[in-house]
Structures are given as structure tokens and as C-alpha cells.
Amino acid sequence: MGMQQKRVCKLVLDYFDIVYSRELGRHWSGAREVLTSPAIWQYAVMLNNFTSPWELEKHLLSNGYHPLFQDAVPLRKETLKCYINERPCKFRSQRHQADKLKDYYVLNASSLLPVVALDVRDGERVLDMCAAPGGKSVAILQCASTGSLHCNEPDIDRSRRLKKTLASFVPTTLLNLINLSELDGQLIGKFHSQLYHKVLVDAPCSNDRSWLFSSCNVQATTRISQRTMLPLRQTELLRSAIRALCPGGYVVYSTCTLSRAENSDVIANILNTCRDVVPVDLSDLATKLSHEFTFSPGIPHGLLVLPDEGKSWGPMFVAKLKKLGPND
């Protein structure tokens, strides 16, 4: 069944109305309109540089798509290539074929912001702590020749999906160099203390877009009741990520929810309790991308992409922290 035929779950919507009117004020009504209308959702197409999708690129350009991130710093635009369309059309996803890499990945354009913020450079050791289904791992590999990439996903079914994604997009020679694990991310900091230059914590979260289409009231009620537990788990994942960073390294924390408790409050809690990290200002990135994304004003410690008409991307919260090194 396509999203067009799915029904908005009233229970979740009523709950979001209460929480998000309070947290976002008048900005909630625009986001609400987009989130509850799958027919106006836009989709981005990230190209796979491990194939040679020149024909595809020409096709996209002649069909109303344009490149995202064209002027955005610090992205090196010759690597991460993503196309978006102002119209809400969805490019068909490619099927998995054992002997052929996929040419593109269809995604919400805002999912690439954490990867852009991470700004991975050649030779760096990178950890993708919550990696399945693998869109951001694939994007990281488009950005640079990492010294090593460790993709972690504790859920067995999702880990299988992650492996399939990587096998669909990454050549075997590179695939064999990726370290895969199925650990609770909260333990990685202890096992791999001070190892990584960059860590991405794309945390398990409320996932507003999908929760609004919960299949039944039982599922919705369970999700809402478990929501209060998420900030603690997110904080512990981020704390573990900081421990796993080498001095001078960076962590990017992201979620796909508008929830303040899961976004700014998690960062505030970390800043209040970890003396060895400082926030990194992402406002320059927001300014450069403001023609493509709507960012919520007044969000402490990070950027929040608000779904908006014609810019239906998000929700996506992104924050970046630096672990202090000997020269800081």
C-alpha cells in the first residue's frame, strides 16, 4: 500500500498537536499540514559515485531536478551528488541485483544534512553508530575515502538490511574494508575508547513522519508511552560516542523528530555533564541551505528542519560537538 492510501492516526496527531503547538507555536501548523499530506512530499535522489550515472544525471536535469548543496560549504560537491525536484514526484527505487550496483538512493533530502555536517575527510576513522538501513553510511562513503568505516546496528533484521544496502551501493573491494557490528551503541565508547575522528549518532527517535501513519491505536499508544524513555537512551548513545572520539574529534547527533526533549534537551544535558565537549556552530550551513530547507528559528544547540510547503523535507535535527584536544 502506498503512503497516499495510508491514513493519518488521529491519536498520534492529537498528541503531536498538544506537544508541538506548545514547543513550536505557529510553526507547527505548516509542518502539520505537510506531515499529514503524503501527496505533497518531495523525494531526493542521491547518486552513487561508485557507478557512472551520467545518463541518469542528464535525465534528472531534463526532468526538473536540480543539484542540492551546490554552494554549500563544507561539502565537496564533486563527491556527494544529490538532486531534488520542487514538485512532489517520487523517483522509482531500484531493485537489488546481486551482480550490479545501484545507481541512486531515494531519500528525504534532509537526511543528508547530518552527513554534510560531519564533513568526513580522506583517511579519517569513522563510526556510524546507529546505521540501518544504511542511507547515511552510503552517503559517508560518497564524501571521502575514509581510513576506516565502522557501521553498527544492534537490531538483527535491520542489520541484515544494512548489509544489503551496503552490498547494493559499494564495490566489493571497499565493502570488505567496512567493519560491521551489532552492538548496543551505548557500549561502543567503552570498547573503542578514543578511536574515531568522526562519529555519527543518527539516534533511534520518535520518527514523527512514520508515527503519524501508525497502523493502529495499540501501536500508537505503545509508541507514545515509550516516548519518554527515548531521551535517556539518546543521551547515553551520545555520551558513548564522545568517549569513542579521539581528542579533537567531532560527533554529529541527529534525529528525525521535532521533539525538543529528543533534540536540544539531549544536547543541553550533554553540555552540562561532559566537560570535554563544546558545541560547533552550524548557522553558516543553515544560511547556505536556507533556499532549499526551512529551518526553525530559535532552536538551541543545533538546526531543526521544519517540513514546509514546497520544501517538504524533515523533520531533521542536527547538532555537532567537538571533543576538546590538547590544543583547545
Ligand SMILES: C[S@@+](CC[C@H](N)C(=O)[O-])C[C@H]1O[C@@H](n2cnc3c(N)ncnc32)[C@H](O)[C@@H]1O
Ligand atoms: C534513525 S535509525 C538510523 C537510520 C540510518 N542512520 C540511515 O541513515 O539509514 C536509528 C537506528 O538506531 C538503531 N538503534 C536502536 N537502539 C540502538 C542502540 N542502543 N545502539 C545503536 N543503535 C540503535 C535502530 O535499530 C535504528 O536502526
